[in-house]
Amino acid sequence: MRFLHTSDWHLGRSLHRVSLHDAQAAFLDHLVATARDERVDAVLVSGDIYDRAVPPLPAVELYDDALHRLAALGVPTLMISGNHDSPRRLGVGARLIERAGIHLRTDPAAVATPVVLSDRHGDVAFYGLPYLEPALVRDEFAVETTAHAAVLGAAMDRVRADLAARPAGTRSVVLAHAFVTGGQPSDSERDITVGGAAAVPAAVFDGVHYAALGHLHGCQTLTSRLRYSGSPLAYSFSEAAHRKSLWLVDLDARGEIHAERVDCPVPRPLARVRGRLETLLTDPALARHEDAWVEATLTDPARPDEPMT
Template identity: 60%
Template sequence: MRILHTSDWHLGRSFHREDLLGHQAAFVDHLLDVVEQEDVDVVVVSGDVYDRALPHVDAVALADEAFARLAASRARVVVSSGNHDSAQRLGFGSRLMDAAGVFVRTDAATVGSAVVLGDRHGDVAIHAIPYLDPSALLEPWRLGRRSHEAALVEAMKRVRRDLAARPAGTRSVVLAHAFVAGATPSESERDISVGGVSRVATSVFDGIDYTALGHLHGPHVLTDSLRYSGSPLAYSFSEADQVKGSWLVDLDATGFAGARWVDAPVPRRLSRIAGSLAELLADPSLTDREHDWVQVTLTDVPRPARAMEQLRRRFPHTLVLQFAAPVTEHPVPARPASGTSDHTIALDFVRHVRGAAATQGESALLREAIDACCHDPDRDVLVGGPSRAAADGDAR
């Protein structure tokens, strides 16, 4: 049996306000191509089909299209829900989809009930474990302690009970959405820690022929038979150096027989560049970065005016501008001295942030803005007392 392991599609997610739905649709096209070209028997999706519990209608339409096309392909599909998914919404219609060969498992009550598929060597029992909320399962499952590891240990007990009741030689595959020890997170995953603890030991999955992990967005090989596929697209600049794709996993008569990586298409690269503004605008070695999504770290002191505007003339897809270190030459006092004007405080802030004083024009603009906020001649006069503006001043 040949399995294509993918996860963390996050359909509907944007990247620094850039719409990714077209890029996600291109990944679905790629996935279908791999299924046909590599004679894939089963596609497993280990959670986070959507990016949010209430996905946008366009994201739902893309998921519908993806599952319909996979159902019409040579492969069958097993899907579990992740921490970004709504179990109820993703699982809607799952009993009907079973008949089409798309097995969606989102309910903790189904843990321990396998999707059984066969090949010429016999049965393969696929257990799709949805994301398990330890708080919700603490009492129903009598976990003893509220942690992700406790929830998954109990889930795997149920899986092993099911496997023990099956004929000898039945091979096993588990889908799990969790943070397993030994892997490295990136900035784009939502924190699932409970009580400060989120990691799960690799030993929880001992004895399983292949465990298809989801949640972390980078690919990881924890053991030969325990792997993360990662997300098909980069969802933060911390993933700029990650290679995106899926695992092609083969099972033979005895279990895990090997895995091969398949690169996903890269619709637009991510680049992180650093230096002074003048250097970045003139450096010829950066020519090949001009069409990338770019994160820029400027080292200039003082900070240059209209930096983003200038950067985008050369790098039109610059999405993030940051500075190497905060300027500390002119710190803003923790508490301004009594009698310090609002205008002076604003000028001190500009000096602190930029490392240089405001220009005369900027100073005048700040004074105009402050005056507009602090003086309102049209305020009502309190009956039998001073104007409301005066009363506000007395209150201060």
């Protein structure tokens, strides 16, 4: 089975008060085109679809248009809510739009209810674990602590129990929004330490063939079966060196993974430079950054007069 793994769209976000609406629209065009051209069997979106709980109308329109186009292709799309999303708002109409092949997982109580897709090798069970705020879900999962590892571990226990009751050979994929130990953060992720320890060990996801992770904005591989797709655009200058991409994943009959990166469009690069103002303005080596958004750190011994002009 072939699927695309993406996350952290953050629709509605800006960069230092500059709108990224057009860049996000270009990414969604790219996503739909890739799903079509690569003939994928599913698209996975691992949380933070929106940048805030009540997104602006243009962001909602982007989201709506993308789902209509994916549904028109006949590509099942699985999405979970992230820590930036409002689960209740994102999940409105979930049972209705599921008829169009758009599967939203925003309810913690439904973590062990998979979307089951089939290929010539049999069934693949896709489990959606939305962002689990410990203080809000500890009763649901009957845990005593407010650590993310506790609630996510309890959720994964439910996943493994459901999987064990399925026919032998059923392959499994989990979508989760979390900070997994070993992942490298950037400046644009919202801190999720409120309510308890943030990091969860990679072993939490033992027993499934692939974990499609969201939350961290850099594309990274923790193990061959445990990957972050990262955000499709840079949302802070700490991401200036990131290569933004999607994961194109093939899951074979034995559950083995082959994954390759598909680069996302770069509407405008980011650059970080450091030095004295005169040097930054005259150094020919910096000409390559003329079309970039630039973060400049000045090292002049005295503050230059109106350096921004």
